[in-house]
Amino acid sequence: MRKGRMEAFSDGVFAIIITIMVLELSIPHEASLSALLPLAPVFVSYVLSFVFISIYWNNHHHLIQAIDHVDGRTLWANLHLLFWISLIPFVTGWMGENQFAAWPVSLYGVVLFFAAVAYFILTRTLISLHGRDSVLATAVGRDLKGIVSVVIYLLAIPIAFVNSWISFSLYVLVAIIWLIPDRRIEKNLPQ
Amino acid sequence: MRKGRMEAFSDGVFAIIITIMVLELSIPHEASLSALLPLAPVFVSYVLSFVFISIYWNNHHHLIQAIDHVDGRTLWANLHLLFWISLIPFVTGWMGENQFAAWPVSLYGVVLFFAAVAYFILTRTLISLHGRDSVLATAVGRDLKGIVSVVIYLLAIPIAFVNSWISFSLYVLVAIIWLIPDRRIEKNLPQ
Amino acid sequence: MRKGRMEAFSDGVFAIIITIMVLELSIPHEASLSALLPLAPVFVSYVLSFVFISIYWNNHHHLIQAIDHVDGRTLWANLHLLFWISLIPFVTGWMGENQFAAWPVSLYGVVLFFAAVAYFILTRTLISLHGRDSVLATAVGRDLKGIVSVVIYLLAIPIAFVNSWISFSLYVLVAIIWLIPDRRIEKNLPQ
Amino acid sequence: MRKGRMEAFSDGVFAIIITIMVLELSIPHEASLSALLPLAPVFVSYVLSFVFISIYWNNHHHLIQAIDHVDGRTLWANLHLLFWISLIPFVTGWMGENQFAAWPVSLYGVVLFFAAVAYFILTRTLISLHGRDSVLATAVGRDLKGIVSVVIYLLAIPIAFVNSWISFSLYVLVAIIWLIPDRRIEKNLPQ
Numbered sequence: 191m192r193k194g195r196m197e198a199f200s201d202g203v204f205a206i207i208i209t210i211m212v213l214e215l216s217i218p219h220e221a222s223l224s225a226l227l228p229l230a231p232v233f234v235s236y237v238l239s240f241v242f243i244s245i246y247w248n249n250h251h252h253l254i255q256a257i258d259h260v261d262g263r264t265l266w267a268n269l270h271l272l273f274w275i276s277l278i279p280f281v282t283g284w285m286g287e288n289q290f291a292a293w294p295v296s297l298y299g300v301v302l303f304f305a306a307v308a309y310f311i312l313t314r315t316l317i318s319l320h321g322r323d324s325v326l327a328t329a330v331g332r333d334l335k336g337i338v339s340v341v342i343y344l345l346a347i348p349i350a351f352v353n354s355w356i357s358f359s360l361y362v363l364v365a366i367i368w369l370i371p372d373r374r375i376e377k378n379l380p381q
Numbered sequence: 382m383r384k385g386r387m388e389a390f391s392d393g394v395f396a397i398i399i400t401i402m403v404l405e406l407s408i409p410h411e412a413s414l415s416a417l418l419p420l421a422p423v424f425v426s427y428v429l430s431f432v433f434i435s436i437y438w439n440n441h442h443h444l445i446q447a448i449d450h451v452d453g454r455t456l457w458a459n460l461h462l463l464f465w466i467s468l469i470p471f472v473t474g475w476m477g478e479n480q481f482a483a484w485p486v487s488l489y490g491v492v493l494f495f496a497a498v499a500y501f502i503l504t505r506t507l508i509s510l511h512g513r514d515s516v517l518a519t520a521v522g523r524d525l526k527g528i529v530s531v532v533i534y535l536l537a538i539p540i541a542f543v544n545s546w547i548s549f550s551l552y553v554l555v556a557i558i559w560l561i562p563d564r565r566i567e568k569n570l571p572q
Numbered sequence: 573m574r575k576g577r578m579e580a581f582s583d584g585v586f587a588i589i590i591t592i593m594v595l596e597l598s599i600p601h602e603a604s605l606s607a608l609l610p611l612a613p614v615f616v617s618y619v620l621s622f623v624f625i626s627i628y629w630n631n632h633h634h635l636i637q638a639i640d641h642v643d644g645r646t647l648w649a650n651l652h653l654l655f656w657i658s659l660i661p662f663v664t665g666w667m668g669e670n671q672f673a674a675w676p677v678s679l680y681g682v683v684l685f686f687a688a689v690a691y692f693i694l695t696r697t698l699i700s701l702h703g704r705d706s707v708l709a710t711a712v713g714r715d716l717k718g719i720v721s722v723v724i725y726l727l728a729i730p731i732a733f734v735n736s737w738i739s740f741s742l743y744v745l746v747a748i749i750w751l752i753p754d755r756r757i758e759k760n761l762p763q
Numbered sequence: 764m765r766k767g768r769m770e771a772f773s774d775g776v777f778a779i780i781i782t783i784m785v786l787e788l789s790i791p792h793e794a795s796l797s798a799l800l801p802l803a804p805v806f807v808s809y810v811l812s813f814v815f816i817s818i819y820w821n822n823h824h825h826l827i828q829a830i831d832h833v834d835g836r837t838l839w840a841n842l843h844l845l846f847w848i849s850l851i852p853f854v855t856g857w858m859g860e861n862q863f864a865a866w867p868v869s870l871y872g873v874v875l876f877f878a879a880v881a882y883f884i885l886t887r888t889l890i891s892l893h894g895r896d897s898v899l900a901t902a903v904g905r906d907l908k909g910i911v912s913v914v915i916y917l918l919a920i921p922i923a924f925v926n927s928w929i930s931f932s933l934y935v936l937v938a939i940i941w942l943i944p945d946r947r948i949e950k951n952l953p954q
Contacts, residue, residue, distance in 0.1 A: 195388060195442050197768060202396030202584075205775030210404065212849050213783065217856040221864030240849070244842045251768050251838065265442065266560075269435045276403050276431070283408040291412030369839075386579060386633050393587030393775075401595065456633065457751075460626045467594050467622070474599040482603030577770060577824050584778030592786065647824065648942075651817045658785050658813070665790040673794030 193260045196268055200254075203272045204247045207279060211236055214283040232286030235298075238361060239282040242302065245368040246275060246309070256326040257316050264319060267312040274305035295357045296350035302361065303343040310336055339364045384451045387459055391445075394463045395438045398470060402427055405474040423477030426489075429552060430473040433493065436559040437466060437500070447517045448507050455510060458503040465496035486548045487541035493552065494534040501527055530555045575642045578650055582636075585654045586629045589661060593618055596665040614668030617680075620743060621664040624684065627750040628657060628691070638708045639698050646701060649694040656687035677739045678732035684743065685725040692718055721746045766833045769841055773827075776845045777820045780852060784809055787856040805859030808871075811934060812855040815875065818941040819848060819882070829899040830889050837892060840885040847878035868930045869923035875934065876916040883909055912937045 215232055218225035250271075260268075281301045285294040310333070317327045342364050346357040406423055409416035441462075451459075472492050476485040501524070508518045533555050537548040597614055600607035632653075642650075663683045667676040692715070699709045724746050728739040788805055791798035823844075833841075854874045858867040883906070890900045915937050919930040 191446065195392060195446075198389060198771060199392045199396055199438060199442075201768060201772045202393055202775055203400055205772055206397055206400040206779055208845075209776055209779040209783065209849055210400065212853055213404075213786075214408070215853045217787070217853065217860055219860065221857070221861035221866050223866055226866075226870075237846075240846055244839075247772060248835070248838055248842075251772075255764065255768075262439070265439055266435075269439075272399075273428075273431055276400055280403055280406045280408065284412070287408055287410065288412035293412050293414055293417075297417075382637065386583060386637075389580060390583045390587055390629060390633075393584050394591055397588055397591040401591065404595075405599070453630070456630055457626075460630075463590075464619075464622055467591055471594060471597045471599065475603070478599055478601065479603035484603050484605055484608075488608075573828065577774060577828075580771060581774045581778055581820060581824075584775055585782055588779055588782040592782065595786075596790070644821070647821055648817075651821075654781075655810075655813055658782055662785060662788045662790065666794070669790055669792065670794035675794050675796055675799075679799075 191260050191262075193254055193257060196260055196265060197254055200250060200268060200272065201247075203276070204243060204250070207276055208240060208243045208247075211239055211279045211282055214279065214286065231289045232283070235282045235286035235290075238358075238365065239278050241365045241369070242361075243275065243278060245365065246271075246305070249309070249368070253313065253316065253326075256329050257320060259319075260316075261319060264312070264315050267308070267315040271305065271308040271312050274301060274308050277301045278305075290354050290358055292351045292354050295354040296347050299343050299347040299350065299357060299361065302364075303340065303347065306336065306340050306343060310340075335367055338367065382451050382453075384445055384448060387451055387456060388445055391441060391459060391463065392438075394467070395434060395441070398467055399431060399434045399438075402430055402470045402473055405470065405477065422480045423474070426473045426477035426481075429549075429556065430469050432556050432560070433552075434466065434469060436556065437462075437496065440500070440559070444504065444507065444517075447520050448511060450510075451507075452510055455503070455506050458499070458506040462496065462499040462503050465492060465499050468492045469496075481545050481549055483542045483545050486545040487538050490534050490538040490541065490548060490552065493555075494531065494538065497527065497531050497534060501531075526558055529558065573642050573644075575636055575639060578642055578647060579636055582632060582650060582654065583629075585658070586625060586632070589658055590622060590625045590629075593621055593661045593664055596661065596668065613671045614665070617664045617668035617672075620740075620747065621660050623747050623751070624743075625657065625660060627747065628653075628687065631691070631750070635695065635698065635708075638711050639702060641701075642698075643701055645697050646694070649690070649697040653687065653690040653694050656683060656690050659683045660687075672736050672740055674733045674736050677736040678729050681725050681729040681732065681739060681743065684746075685722065685729065688718065688722050688725065692722075717749055720749065764833050764835075766827055766830060769833055769838060770827055773823060773841060773845065774820075776849070777816060777823070780849055781813060781816045781820075784812055784852045784855055787852065787859065804862045805856070808855045808859035808863075811931075811938065812851050814938045814942070815934075816848065816851060818938065819844075819878070822882070822941070826886065826889065826899075829902050830893060832892075833889075834892060836888050837885070840881070840888040844878065844881040844885050847874060847881050850874045851878070863927050863931055865924045865927050868927040869920050872916050872920040872923065872930060872934065875937075876913065876920065879909065879913050879916060883913075908940055911940065 215229060215236065218229070278301060281294065281298045285291075285298050288294050313330055313333070313336075317324065317330065320326050342360050346360040349360070350357040406420060406427065409420070469492060472485065472489045476482075476489050479485050504521055504524070504527075508515065508521065511517050533551050537551040540551070541548040597611060597618060600611070660683060663676065663680045667673075667680050670676050695712055695715070695718075699706065699712065702708050724742050728742040731742070732739040788802060788809065791802070851874060854867065854871045858864075858871050861867050886903055886906070886909075890897065890903065893899050915933050919933040922933070923930040
């Protein structure tokens with residue numbers, strides 16, 4: 191099966207999710223600077239989620255570029271990833287509207303954790319389809335970044351109930367780790 | 382006529398419909414777990430509809446891959462399918478907000494029924510365009526799954542007024558039947 | 573300039589416009605059939621606009637398929653068309669929420685009129701780019717349907733203040749005229 | 764790396780941003796002309812932002828057409844541009860709802876300023892990737908329009924607190940400057 195339509199559909203979903211989050215920035219009725227201030231936490235969580243969804247799109251782009259074809263299982267692994275990413279606008283809004291309170295910050299980590307797991311499953315599905323000697327398998331390698339991210343999420347989820355800002359900083363740390371694009375795959379691409 | 386743009390437009394519509402449903406998950410103003418609980422039925426119906434729209438996208442993907450070209454009638458049969466699918470977010474939200482009450486659960490089935498009919502019409506339109514000996518016609522075959530789904534919907538619609546959870550379970554049953562990707566077409570694809 | 577990206581962007585905008593209209597169908601808080609009834613006019617106007625946007629997408633598809641390349645003027649003529657079509661959800665919602673009152677029904681016609689004018693400008697821009705002997709010019713011909721539509725809109729806009737249902741019926745008439753796909757272009761396509 | 768998916772994703776984001784702005788045009792509950800009047804400033808700012816996003820899409824189209832490939836840095840420079848453009852619906856709505864008051868009009872300029880800076884960074888990233896002798900570098904040249912726009916934004920941001928209509932007129936001026944498509948690149952394209 192060709193990969194083109196899976197790319198197109200994923201691009202559509204990524205584009206919509208990254209954009210509808212801005213609708214959470216509800217427009218203040220007053221035209222003063224002080225009317226904007228309550229939006230600051232919503233804006234901060236918007237920026238964080240914009241970066242996370244950008245990272246996912248970026249890595250998805252690299253991943254799909256390294257593969258040749260897809261099958262039915264791949265489509266479902268991909269839809270599973272998109273499901274968890276589709277929940278990001280909700281947890282982003284909840285976290286922003288409640289000034290980074292414990293429960294929303296913790297749930298934000300839960301959604302990121304399941305998105306990471308879904309991405310891992312997608313990667314494994316693609317490797318099992320293309321073989322352990324494929325460009326993709328070599329490129330992904332031991333997937334250190336992926337493992338580190340999941341460990342950090344598992345720490346951040348309970349820590350939110352002690353101090354939610356530590357959890358928030360841990361999410362920022364994961365984003366920084368990933369902001370460096372996935373050179374493993376880029377280096378190993380044939381073209 | 383080439384099929385590329387019909388694919389692109391359909392992917393766009395599928396991507397938007399699957400994503401805007403998450404906007405029904407209205408963000409609670411409080412940051413407690415108890416504030417999340419009333420959202421549980423909305424979330425459950427979101428998951429069910431996410432799966433149904435994924436199934437439609439998946440089967441649409443398989444269907445269009447098996448064809449060679451489209452004509453004006455195909456475009457309209459496709460738009461007719463997209464119309465019924467565009468109503469899924471509405472019935473999903475109504476069903477979730479009213480804790481799976483009889484009328485919303487029944488209407489959910491009505492929309493799924495018409496979507497199934499529209500998909501059937503699209504399939505027949507494509508078969509009549511490509512001939513009864515085409516890859517597509519062979520692949521679709523007797524379309525047992527499609528017929529079973531329609532029968533289940535026709536049962537679930539009135540049953541909702543007896544016990545809406547039986548209807549809900551019947552929808553879940555249809556989803557499980559379809560979650561196995563349409564191997565008929567995959568097997569018969571030339572490439 | 574290649575036409576691919578203009579197609580992709582237009583498909584995106586058409587797909588979003590046709591889908592966000594469904595958000596106007598605000599979900600009733602009660603689970604009874606009587607709670608659905610006030611939505612009937614909103615639903616009727618949704619169906620009408622779904623058909624109109626489908627017609628535009630369909631004709632746009634046929635139009636762009638008949639051309640070979642685009643230039644800067646084409647991009648702007650296309651954006652101008654998308655602007656008027658982007659106003660359809662607003663007038664659809666206004667018309668539906670006010671049970672087809674005079675002003676909304678009249679404004680609905682105004683937006684359709686300008687969309688038709690914008691489509692006419694796009695067609696002329698493309699013909700002047702491809703030459704009067706091109707496949708496109710032959711295919712479009714005298715554009716009788718386009719002229720008839722514009723005349724009907726110009727009648728329907730003032731008639732709304734006499735009886736808005738006559739105007740509504742005139743819009744339905746235009747939709748029926750266009751529902752037959754643009755065989756002129758299809759017939760003249762080289763492939 | 765191929766540029767196709769960056770185009771597709773950008774088209775998706777542009778299409779959604781340009782379309783969701785229309786949701787700010789909240790539908791009046793009354794069906795009279797006087798109920799429409801309060802929407803006039805929201806409509807005017809919608810038109811202005813529609814034109815600005817159209818200009819960005821248009822120039823983005825020209826820019827990407829002049830390049831051959833992308834790398835990881837390009838993807839991030841592009842996402843950075845999309846981030847600032849994603850804020851346009853928010854500032855558009857704030858400006859429109861507050862009848863072009865000082866703070867919203869000023870913030871509108873701030874967002875346009877950062878979008879212009881992000882576009883400049885994207886251009887430089889692409890030039891450094893393709894070489895100073897590339898088609899792209901020749902086509903972009905000294906980028907006079909870009910520099911003039913940034914200077915006008917920097918003037919308009921403080922002027923809003925003196926008279927916000929002067930700032931508004933300056934934004935309109937920038938739009939007019941750009942409405943003429945970027946013939947520099949079009950002229951220098953090989954095909």
